[in-house]
Amino acid sequence: MKKHTIVALLQDRPGVLSRVIGLIRRRGYNIESLAVGHSETPGVSRITIVVESEDVEQVVKQLYRLIEVLKVSDVTDDPTVEREMTMIKLHAPPAARHEIISMCSVFGARIVDVGSNTMIIEMTGTPAKVENFIEVVRPYGIKEMMRTGRIAMVRGARGHNAGEYVEPATNGVAVPALN
Amino acid sequence: MTKPLTGAQIMCEALIREGVEVMFGIPGGAIMPFYYAMWDYRDRLRHVLCRHEQGAGHAAEGYARATGRIGVCIGTSGPGATNLVTPIADAMMDSTPLLAITGQVGSHVLGKDAFQETDITGITMPITKHNYLVKNVDELAYVFKEAIYIATTGRPGPVLIDITKDAMQKTTVPNWDIKLNLPGYKPTYQGNRRQIREAIKLLISAKKPLIIAGHGIIMSGAHRELQEFAERLRIPVVTTLHGIGSIPENHPLCIGMPGMHGWVHVNRAIQECDVLFNIGGRFDDRVTGKASTFAPHARIIHVDIDPSEIGKNVRVDVPIVGDARLVLQALLEDLPPPSELAELHTHASDWMEHIREMQDKHQGKQQYKNRAAMANMALPPHDVYEALSRTLNARGNYRVVTDVGQHQMWAAQLIDWNHGPRTHITSGGAGTMGFAVPAALGVAIACPNETVWAIVGDGGFQMTNQEMATIVQEGLKNVKVAVINNGYLGMVRQWQELFENKRYSGTPLSGPDFAKLAEAYGWKGITVERSEDVQDAIDEAHATDGPVLIDFRVEREVNVFPMVPQNKSIGEMILSETQA
Numbered sequence: 211m212k213k214h215t216i217v218a219l220l221q222d223r224p225g226v227l228s229r230v231i232g233l234i235r236r237r238g239y240n241i242e243s244l245a246v247g248h249s250e251t252p253g254v255s256r257i258t259i260v261v262e263s264e265d266v267e268q269v270v271k272q273l274y275r276l277i278e279v280l281k282v283s284d285v286t287d288d289p290t291v292e293r294e295m296t297m298i299k300l301h302a303p304p305a306a307r308h309e310i311i312s313m314c315s316v317f318g319a320r321i322v323d324v325g326s327n328t329m330i331i332e333m334t335g336t337p338a339k340v341e342n343f344i345e346v347v348r349p350y351g352i353k354e355m356m357r358t359g360r361i362a363m364v365r366g367a368r369g370h371n372a373g374e375y376v377e378p379a380t381n382g383v384a385v386p387a388l389n
Numbered sequence: 390m391t392k393p394l395t396g397a398q399i400m401c402e403a404l405i406r407e408g409v410e411v412m413f414g415i416p417g418g419a420i421m422p423f424y425y426a427m428w429d430y431r432d433r434l435r436h437v438l439c440r441h442e443q444g445a446g447h448a449a450e451g452y453a454r455a456t457g458r459i460g461v462c463i464g465t466s467g468p469g470a471t472n473l474v475t476p477i478a479d480a481m482m483d484s485t486p487l488l489a490i491t492g493q494v495g496s497h498v499l500g501k502d503a504f505q506e507t508d509i510t511g512i513t514m515p516i517t518k519h520n521y522l523v524k525n526v527d528e529l530a531y532v533f534k535e536a537i538y539i540a541t542t543g544r545p546g547p548v549l550i551d552i553t554k555d556a557m558q559k560t561t562v563p564n565w566d567i568k569l570n571l572p573g574y575k576p577t578y579q580g581n582r583r584q585i586r587e588a589i590k591l592l593i594s595a596k597k598p599l600i601i602a603g604h605g606i607i608m609s610g611a612h613r614e615l616q617e618f619a620e621r622l623r624i625p626v627v628t629t630l631h632g633i634g635s636i637p638e639n640h641p642l643c644i645g646m647p648g649m650h651g652w653v654h655v656n657r658a659i660q661e662c663d664v665l666f667n668i669g670g671r672f673d674d675r676v677t678g679k680a681s682t683f684a685p686h687a688r689i690i691h692v693d694i695d696p697s698e699i700g701k702n703v704r705v706d707v708p709i710v711g712d713a714r715l716v717l718q719a720l721l722e723d724l725p726p727p728s729e730l731a732e733l734h735t736h737a738s739d740w741m742e743h744i745r746e747m748q749d750k751h752q753g754k755q756q757y758k759n760r761a762a763m764a765n766m767a768l769p770p771h772d773v774y775e776a777l778s779r780t781l782n783a784r785g786n787y788r789v790v791t792d793v794g795q796h797q798m799w800a801a802q803l804i805d806w807n808h809g810p811r812t813h814i815t816s817g818g819a820g821t822m823g824f825a826v827p828a829a830l831g832v833a834i835a836c837p838n839e840t841v842w843a844i845v846g847d848g849g850f851q852m853t854n855q856e857m858a859t860i861v862q863e864g865l866k867n868v869k870v871a872v873i874n875n876g877y878l879g880m881v882r883q884w885q886e887l888f889e890n891k892r893y894s895g896t897p898l899s900g901p902d903f904a905k906l907a908e909a910y911g912w913k914g915i916t917v918e919r920s921e922d923v924q925d926a927i928d929e930a931h932a933t934d935g936p937v938l939i940d941f942r943v944e945r946e947v948n949v950f951p952m953v954p955q956n957k958s959i960g961e962m963i964l965s966e967t968q969a
């Protein structure tokens with residue numbers, strides 16, 4: 211099955227993420243990564259999902275059925291910038307530190323914590339680069355690791371601006387945040 | 390209005406503002422504040438106390454299907470809410486505008502496994518068009534308006550509002566000056582004009598064109614436009630199970646039902662046609678059979694209001710997203726003058742002749758009764774339908790609700806559906822046994838001046854027949870129930886007979902004396918065991934000013950034919966047991 215990167219803009223209401231995930235789960239597709247956060251427009255969340263799917267067009271159409279979904283697109287074949295971030299707590303006794311530090315500078319990774327026998331390294335890059343970095347430091351002994359979901363943005367003028375979807379609420383009562 | 394109201398009062402006012410007149414439900418702890426408030430509105434908001442929340446849900450569905458308006462059902466938290474799950478799922482599958490209102494435990498104990506707490510918004514997320522958990526009284530007026538708007542517009546569907554008890558009890562001054570904020574919900578009603586012209590071009594160049602009319606025709610009220618369009622182009626029309634009533638079956642262009650238990654000539658026509666124009670049907674697998682073999686020679690035009698239906702099950706050449714009625718109106722506007730349709734008309738009448746020839750060869754409606762095997766039966770089910778069809782068509786002014794199983798397919802096949810949209814109401818997409826009796830209750834309330842027949846199997850009847858009491862309590866005299874009593878979960882038994890070597894595992898079924906049961910509920914109960922008595926019983930039911938049940942003890946092992954075996958092409962129908 212092909213991996214697809216889907217970008218979606220969602221009205222920020224309770225349960226919306228659960229609806230999106232539920233719809234993908236229903237098809238039995240595995241979500242490889244997921245990132246959620248604010249977009250540039252208040253009240254609109256933006257997510258990037260990486261999913262293995264045979265029929266992503268249908269998934270996209272069904273996501274549009276959800277009331278709070280403003281825009282969805284499969285950007286797999288679009289020109290995009292994609293990034294992931296990882297934090298790695300590495301076994302780093304004093305003798306190994308020098309080597310680790312120079313490795314980090316090659317990858318543009320940052321050392322954000324140093325303990326007596328450990329270091330926490332933060333690294334951001336394309337998914338491939340993050341993958342690569344992890345393999346390079348693995349021999350030192352990874353004690354802990356956390357990778358974020360991938361985030362993606364289409365290059366150039368096209369893309370996912372949320373502002374065009376949202377009218378300022380005139381109702382006064384708790385409109386967008388329904389809880 | 391600047392008076393502060395309780396949340397529960399706001400709920401009542403909001404429903405009245407949206408034109409709701411009837412609600413079906415059962416009270417309980419968490420929803421009690423709503424029932425408290427309802428008492429003051431009882432002259433404007435009729436509450437029908439059902440005997441089971443599933444019944445309340447199906448009754449609301451019946452009301453909605455008969456009228457096109459929103460059906461409202463109510464349950465308390467926990468089991469009250471979970472009992473609504475089946476009708477909600479049913480409404481989702483059959484695009485029925487349903488509002489389910491459930492009480493929830495107090496917001497301060499939410500998520501703490503409080504008494505009768507269930508995460509009903511979580512449970513119903515995949516089976517609702519949308520749902521809400523409301524904890525704040527200030528949101529109620531807005532949420533009710535939005536919920537009903539969502540349920541009734543675009544592709545209709547069920548919406549659930551779960552309200553914490555304290556949100557119903559607190560007071561606030563409601564703001565009725567509501568502007569909906571739904572940037573992600575903008576249904577497309579007008580079809581794309583270019584695609585519409587493309588569709589016309591295809592249809593006009595066709596030699597064997599065919600229309601499939603689905604539920605969308607009924608829901609959008611497009612039956613007149615459909616008939617005019619078919620007549621102007623002289624294209625034969627197929628009506629799906631939910632499309633029944635789109636065009637009268639005695640109209641010369643109507644050729645009947647397709648699919649698993651559709652007619653041979655209809656399925657063959659689909660397999661032969663060169664342009665297939667589906668309006669408001671969703672190419673359900675019960676219609677298409679094995680999808681990859683469906684309509685192999687056809688270019689397909691598909692009109693649906695839900696873009697996610699287009700291209701879902703079959704490939705489509707001309708997709709048109711829009712409301713069936715508006716699209717048909719646009720099609721009619723753009724049709725060329727009759728002089729340019731002459732060639733199409735010639736082809737179409739040759740084609741129609743060919744279809745009718747196939748029909749004569751493979752199907753008279755009652756042909757499947759006239760098999761040697763059925764000659765000596767005291768009461769073949771077909772005789773019941775023949776009499777019902779004759780009587781209903783002679784009397785008019787009726788609605789029929791069917792349940793799920795053999796009796797449902799016979800009803801679709803054997804009754805002549807000549808009396809317009811919303812006269813045939815059934816559980817199609819979900820196939821929910823137990824639908825018919827409670828749905829008939831809702832239909833009877835919606836259509837007090839019509840006779841409402843529920844045709845139901847002995848299995849499905851025993852799932853929800855307690856609503857007979859509700860029908861009595863509500864004083865509904867226009868409900869008649871025909872139990873097609875074959876002593877089996879018949880449709881399952883049929884599959885076991887045909888494909889599982891008659892292993893009748895879990896299908897023989899006993900029951901009480903249904904006529905006596907009906908009498909116990911205060912109904913008239915009639916038992917019929919012989920064909921000669923069918924007509925008299927039906928006449929007596931009509932003559933009785935009150936609810937009547939007829940227990941038709943039909944021959945037990947009769948099969949529904951023709952039939953497309955599961956996963957086979959619709960071109961491969963079997964017509965009798967020996968072909969299975």
Ligand SMILES: Cc1ncc(C[n+]2csc(CCOP(=O)(O)OP(=O)(O)O)c2C)c(N)n1
Nearest residue numbers: 794795796820822846847848849878879880
């Ligand atoms: C709630 C539910 N449970 C099970 C089924 C599976 N099922 C489909 S048809 C059928 C038999 C129905 O029997 P009956 O109501 O007697 O109708 P008949 O087929 O005999 O006319 C069953 C069990 C269903 N559709 N719905």
Ligand SMILES: [Mg+2]
Nearest residue numbers: 846847877879
């Ligand atoms: Mg039965």
